[in-house]
Amino acid sequence: MNDDDDVPAELEKLFRTEREIDQVPSDAIERALERFEKSLPSGGGGGPASSGGGGAASAAGGFTAAHIAMTAAIAFTVGAGVGAALVVSLGMDTTTPPTRPEPVIALLLDAGAPVEEPALAPPAAIDAAVVVELAPRTALVEPFAVDAGVAESAPHRIRSSQPRANERALVDAARFALARGDTDAGLASVDAHRRRFPRGVLAEERDATEIQLLLRAGRREGARERARAFLEQYPTSLMRGTAQAALSGE
Amino acid sequence: MIASFDMRAVFRAEYSYVRRSLERLGVRARDADDLCQEVFLRVHEKRDEYDPARALRPWLFAFAFRVASNYRRLARHRVERAIGVEPEGAAPDPEAATAAAEEKRLLLEALDTLDLDRRAVVVMHDLDGHNAPTIAAALELPLNTVYTRIREGRKDLLAAVRRRTGGPR
Numbered sequence: 123m124n125d126d127d128d129v130p131a132e133l134e135k136l137f138r139t140e141r142e143i144d145q146v147p148s149d150a151i152e153r154a155l156e157r158f159e160k161s162l163p164s165g166g167g168g169g170p171a172s173s174g175g176g177g178a179a180s181a182a183g184g185f186t187a188a189h190i191a192m193t194a195a196i197a198f199t200v201g202a203g204v205g206a207a208l209v210v211s212l213g214m215d216t217t218t219p220p221t222r223p224e225p226v227i228a229l230l231l232d233a234g235a236p237v238e239e240p241a242l243a244p245p246a247a248i249d250a251a252v253v254v255e256l257a258p259r260t261a262l263v264e265p266f267a268v269d270a271g272v273a274e275s276a277p278h279r280i281r282s283s284q285p286r287a288n289e290r291a292l293v294d295a296a297r298f299a300l301a302r303g304d305t306d307a308g309l310a311s312v313d314a315h316r317r318r319f320p321r322g323v324l325a326e327e328r329d330a331t332e333i334q335l336l337l338r339a340g341r342r343e344g345a346r347e348r349a350r351a352f353l354e355q356y357p358t359s360l361m362r363g364t365a366q367a368a369l370s371g372e
Numbered sequence: 373m374i375a376s377f378d379m380r381a382v383f384r385a386e387y388s389y390v391r392r393s394l395e396r397l398g399v400r401a402r403d404a405d406d407l408c409q410e411v412f413l414r415v416h417e418k419r420d421e422y423d424p425a426r427a428l429r430p431w432l433f434a435f436a437f438r439v440a441s442n443y444r445r446l447a448r449h450r451v452e453r454a455i456g457v458e459p460e461g462a463a464p465d466p467e468a469a470t471a472a473a474e475e476k477r478l479l480l481e482a483l484d485t486l487d488l489d490r491r492a493v494v495v496m497h498d499l500d501g502h503n504a505p506t507i508a509a510a511l512e513l514p515l516n517t518v519y520t521r522i523r524e525g526r527k528d529l530l531a532a533v534r535r536r537t538g539g540p541r
Contacts, residue, residue: 128523128526129498129526130526130530132530132533132534132537133498133526133529133530133533135475136475136476136478136479136482136533137479137498137499139472139475139476139479140396140475140476140479140480140499141499141501143388143389143392144388144392145388146387146388146391148384151383151384151387151388152384154383154387154405154408154409155380155383155384155387157409158383158409158412158413161409161413162413162416294442297410298442298443300406301403301406301407301410302400302402302403302406
């Protein structure tokens with residue numbers, strides 16, 4: 123087949139109009155770029171957005187195992203509606219553009235007990251993430267109280283930094299809900315994740331997303347409480363800017 | 373691997389393209405900016421893998437495709453067509469601008485009727501102007517699949533346009 127011929131005239135006319143991409147105003151792009159750079163977990167300092175690539179360069183730009191785990195987690199995965207049950211079609215290897223079909227699974231958000239993550243042998247180097255085990259939280263509006271002493275003394279273990287696909291689905295659902303301003307759905311996804319994966323690989327990202335959702339919903343006090351707890355629980359988090367922003371209004 | 377990937381330059385130069393690609397793939401205009409952020413975060417993460425010997429836009433489009441794919445899987449996104457497709461800049465000829473906006477709206481509505489796989493290939497081929505081998509490489513598809521999707525996608529698209537304009541079926 124010659125892919126360049128056989129374009130019906132009716133379509134060609136529409137294509138011609140649409141091919142001209144309306145440029146986003148430059149000031150809007152600059153604002154978007156500023157937002158983008160702020161969202162980078164390395165938090166500026168010359169800005170990884172302006173720095174070169176390469177593994178060493180990435181590390182120098184502030185990328186840590188936690189960041190890699192987080193970004194892998196928020197990568198493209200699945201769509202998920204929030205409800206008693208839903209079907210999600212799993213995405214591919216998330217951040218890699220080329221695509222491959224993946225299986226379809228049924229994910230029961232509210233079914234069963236929280237999933238225990240299997241204790242895995244420490245993966246090599248940067249793929250390992252040390253997590254602090256804390257008791258699961260269940261209520262969205264409860265103060266997010268974390269006893270620093272408990273956190274200090276809690277057992278540590280090494281686990282895989284790679285989240286399970288359905289765990290990613292829930293966090294992605296929360297993030298996409300945030301993107302479209304549907305805070306109820308987003309918080310429901312956060313709650314579902316917390317029930318099902320109380321100590322999931324993506325707990326940190328879940329908690330950061332929850333702060334953003336609460337802020338977007340106008341629940342400032344709840345956001346501040348979550349933010350304080352977040353900073354206690356993840357004092358060196360690459361997402362601590364989210365929590366600090368929530369507290370900045372105090 | 374490349375020694376340097378100027379993320380800011382790419383962001384500035386390709387933001388409009390990525391944003392429009394997302395809309396062409398079914399993302400509502402009001403969500404497009406947020407999803408652009410997602411796309412560029414992914415790009416930033418994978419910038420080391422960019423091969424400068426290959427065109428940038430197909431590579432970026434593949435990221436947009438993945439983000440749009442996830443977005444569209446949420447049932448609530450499948451219903452409503454994008455709003456705000458009008459050009460953002462001031463147009464010298466209001467009538468022409470209105471007609472162009474109407475044509476863009478019509479095309480996006482018709483694209484909405486295609487499944488995302490066909491849609492992505494038609495967008496890359498007929499709007500972005502990439503040839504089939506480039507599309508096959510970017511989306512990691514067999515070449516024949518790309519050709520099939522172009523052909524079938526156009527057929528579906530034409531039918532959708534005609535349903536909306538009252539043209540011959």
